[in-house]
Amino acid sequence: MTALETAQAAPPGEKARGGQTNIFSIPAVWSRTPWTGKIGLITITVIMLLAFAAPWIAPYDPNEIDLINRLTGPSGAHWLGVDNFGRDVLSRLLYGGRLALFIAAISVVISIVVGTLIGAASGQIGGFFDEAAMRFVDLSLGFPTFIIALVIVAILGPGFFSLILALSFLGWTPYARLVRGQTLSINSQQFIEAAEALGCSRWFIITRHIVPHTINPVLAMGFLRFGHMLIRIGALSYLGLGVQPPDADWGAMLREAQPYMQREPWLIIFPGLAIFISALAVTLAGQGLTHAFDARAAHATISASLVAEEQAR
Amino acid sequence: MLMFALRRLGFVAVVLLVVSIFAFLVPYVTGRDPAREILQSRVAERAPDEEVLEAIREELGLNESLFVQYQRWLGSAVEGDLGYSMVSKEPVGELLVNALQITFLLTTVTLTFSLLVSLPMGALAAARRGGWLDNAIVAVTQTGVAIPEYWLGPLLILLFALTLGLVPSAGLRGPEYLVLPALTLALRPIAYITRISRAAMLDVLSSPYITAARARGLSYAKTVVRHGIRNASLPVLSVFAMWFAGLLGGSVVVEVIFAVPGMGRLMYEGVLNSDIPLIQAGLMTIVALAVVFNVLADLLYTVIDPTVKLRR
Numbered sequence: 001m002t003a004l005e006t007a008q009a010a011p012p013g014e015k016a017r018g019g020q021t022n023i024f025s026i027p028a029v030w031s032r033t034p035w036t037g038k039i040g041l042i043t044i045t046v047i048m049l050l051a052f053a054a055p056w057i058a059p060y061d062p063n064e065i066d067l068i069n070r071l072t073g074p075s076g077a078h079w080l081g082v083d084n085f086g087r088d089v090l091s092r093l094l095y096g097g098r099l100a101l102f103i104a105a106i107s108v109v110i111s112i113v114v115g116t117l118i119g120a121a122s123g124q125i126g127g128f129f130d131e132a133a134m135r136f137v138d139l140s141l142g143f144p145t146f147i148i149a150l151v152i153v154a155i156l157g158p159g160f161f162s163l164i165l166a167l168s169f170l171g172w173t174p175y176a177r178l179v180r181g182q183t184l185s186i187n188s189q190q191f192i193e194a195a196e197a198l199g200c201s202r203w204f205i206i207t208r209h210i211v212p213h214t215i216n217p218v219l220a221m222g223f224l225r226f227g228h229m230l231i232r233i234g235a236l237s238y239l240g241l242g243v244q245p246p247d248a249d250w251g252a253m254l255r256e257a258q259p260y261m262q263r264e265p266w267l268i269i270f271p272g273l274a275i276f277i278s279a280l281a282v283t284l285a286g287q288g289l290t291h292a293f294d295a296r297a298a299h300a301t302i303s304a305s306l307v308a309e310e311q312a313r
Numbered sequence: 314m315l316m317f318a319l320r321r322l323g324f325v326a327v328v329l330l331v332v333s334i335f336a337f338l339v340p341y342v343t344g345r346d347p348a349r350e351i352l353q354s355r356v357a358e359r360a361p362d363e364e365v366l367e368a369i370r371e372e373l374g375l376n377e378s379l380f381v382q383y384q385r386w387l388g389s390a391v392e393g394d395l396g397y398s399m400v401s402k403e404p405v406g407e408l409l410v411n412a413l414q415i416t417f418l419l420t421t422v423t424l425t426f427s428l429l430v431s432l433p434m435g436a437l438a439a440a441r442r443g444g445w446l447d448n449a450i451v452a453v454t455q456t457g458v459a460i461p462e463y464w465l466g467p468l469l470i471l472l473f474a475l476t477l478g479l480v481p482s483a484g485l486r487g488p489e490y491l492v493l494p495a496l497t498l499a500l501r502p503i504a505y506i507t508r509i510s511r512a513a514m515l516d517v518l519s520s521p522y523i524t525a526a527r528a529r530g531l532s533y534a535k536t537v538v539r540h541g542i543r544n545a546s547l548p549v550l551s552v553f554a555m556w557f558a559g560l561l562g563g564s565v566v567v568e569v570i571f572a573v574p575g576m577g578r579l580m581y582e583g584v585l586n587s588d589i590p591l592i593q594a595g596l597m598t599i600v601a602l603a604v605v606f607n608v609l610a611d612l613l614y615t616v617i618d619p620t621v622k623l624r625r
Contacts, residue, residue, distance in 0.1 A: 132324075135324050135328075136328065138607065139325075139328055139603070139604055139607050141555055141607075142554070142555050142558035142559055142603040142604070142606055142607045143558075143559070143562075143600060143603050144558075144559050144560075144561075144562025144599050144600075144603060145559075146562075146564075146565060146566075147562050147565060147577065147580050147595075147596075147599060148596070148600075150565060150580065150581065150584055151339070151580070151584060151592060151596060154584035154585070154587070154592075155339060227458075227459060231459075231461045234461055234463065235461065235462070235463055235565075235566050238463040238566065239565065239566065239569065239581065240585075241584075251461075251463065254461075254463055254464060254467065255463075258467050261467055261470075261471050261475075262471060262475045262476075265471060268464070268467050268468065268471070269468075271464075272461060272463075272464030272465075272467075272468070275461050275464065276459050276460055276461065276464065279458075279459035279461070280455070280456060280459035283455060283458065283459055284455070287455075
């Protein structure tokens with residue numbers, strides 16, 4: 001967050017406008033996103049497109065084994081070299097992001113929906129529900145969430161759904177805290193009072209008034225968390241509990257390459273670089289969007305985004 | 314204060330109870346039959362004898378209702394009997410205590426190092442706000458959190474252990490074995506604590522009492538030391554406590570990479586071997602530790618900052 005806060009001096013005209021940016025107006029958001037955020041957005045889009053297009057652009061079949069040419073370095077035929085089974089590293093890299101990116105995206109969406117609903121309900125209903133929910137959120141920030149995810153995956157067996165469940169299980173808590181805070185500040189405004197006076201139901205107020213007002217910071221936080229999800233999925237795959245062989249995955253590639261790293265260092269450099277660049281890109285994008293959505297709230301969301309990141313152990 | 318502590322304790326008790334139910338149910342979710350697994354581990358037979366299975370179930374009390382079994386499990390857990398590992402046959406309690414000591418050591422070394430690096434960096438960045446040094450520090454911390462530990466770890470091994478031969482790459486037979494795991498593990502705490510301390514320092518430095526202190530003629534350095542650090546320490550402490558609690562659960566990835574026999578690796582091996590008593594007790598222990606640390610940190614705030622409201 002802070003790089004933007006300092007590196008990005010918004011033009012005076014824009015600063016005066018302040019307030020919220022309509023998130024549905026893409027040019028408005030884009031023009032207010034700092035350059036770091038733009039780079040992040042472009043990079044992650046390119047990575048997603050490459051992963052999506054892997055079947056068409058990959059030069060080789062990622063699982064094609066060629067034991068005669070195993071562990072040869074980058075060459076004209078294999079730009080990024082060949083791994084210990086003689087599989088083309090570039091093709092495996094292109095395929096390696098598909099599942100991880102997809103699972104991370106779904107987990108983030110589930111966490112956002114659950115967290116927003118619980119947070120909004122917490123702020124709206126208050127009382128015992130609020131206290132219990134928020135105490136739990138506070139406590140869960142100290143939980144060793146990775147081990148809990150590990151246990152969940154181990155119990156249910158590695159797979160698509162168990163990975164999503166393991167990542168979403170406690171993934172909603174930072175959103176709940178963020179949305180609750182937003183809800184409390186919106187609650188004191190007159191249009192909520194008016195809606196209550198008109199006899200609108202709680203559900204109506206939450207879905208029509210509170211959720212639209214909190215969507216910007218939540219979306220920005222979603223980007224920030226996406227990177228951590230990606231790193232965690234890679235960690236699970238690295239430990240052999242994520243994406244299963246022979247499917248290509250960045251984390252699994254790192255584990256497979258480790259015994260050969262002294263001989264052929266590129267084998268561990270490229271997959272790690274792929275995770276690193278993706279995670280960095282979404283983080284920059286998230287911070288840029290935080291800034292673009294609401295210049296005035298940039299300071300307020302510092303703590304929120306830090307909370308989002310802290311939990312990502 | 315007393316009411317506050319009581320409320321907190323009550324809530325903590327409820328959370329721990331829920332976690333204990335969750336941990337207890339672990340083996341039942343898998344849908345596996347513990348009696349069958351025990352028998353199969355004793356005799357290598359494909360189709361076990363139903364009568365023997367029944368006897369084992371009777372002996373272990375597996376025929377009783379889940380509630381009765383849970384009560385019995387919790388009862389003996391509270392008395393300190395956590396059962397025996399299904400793999401090594403050692404008491405789970407002992408395994409956990411040994412692993413916790415190692416993880417505690419690694420955590421302490423890691424976080425001390427992190428603090429030593431990140432507090433000066435954060436303060437420096439805040440003092441030079443907007444300058445090139447500030448931008449550089451912020452950029453480094455942003456990059457740092459995007460580096461996966463399972464990438465950095467092997468790279469450090471490759472560079473410092475295999476190529477340069479400065480430090481050992483795996484195991485834990487002396488202080489030098491802690492260098493690489495602590496370095497790898499410190500990356501993220503360094504990044505977060507730097508950013509938190511920078512943000513906290515900026516916050517404090519823009520407060521009216523700092524302006525007042527400066528107006529009274531106090532030097533900049535003295536202002537920062539007398540008024541800045543104490544007030545900026547609260548958010549830093551909060552993050553520190555969170556990291557400490559989280560790291561005590563053990564970092565699976567780092568402990569596996571560097572073959573450190575701590576909590577993370579113990580749990581990982583337990584998970585791989587479906588060592589149910591170990592998973593149950595391990596989950597319970599790390600969550601309980603996290604909860605206790607959270608409450609302690611909360612109480613500590615009230616000591617450091619008297620204005621913190623006890624009931625949020």
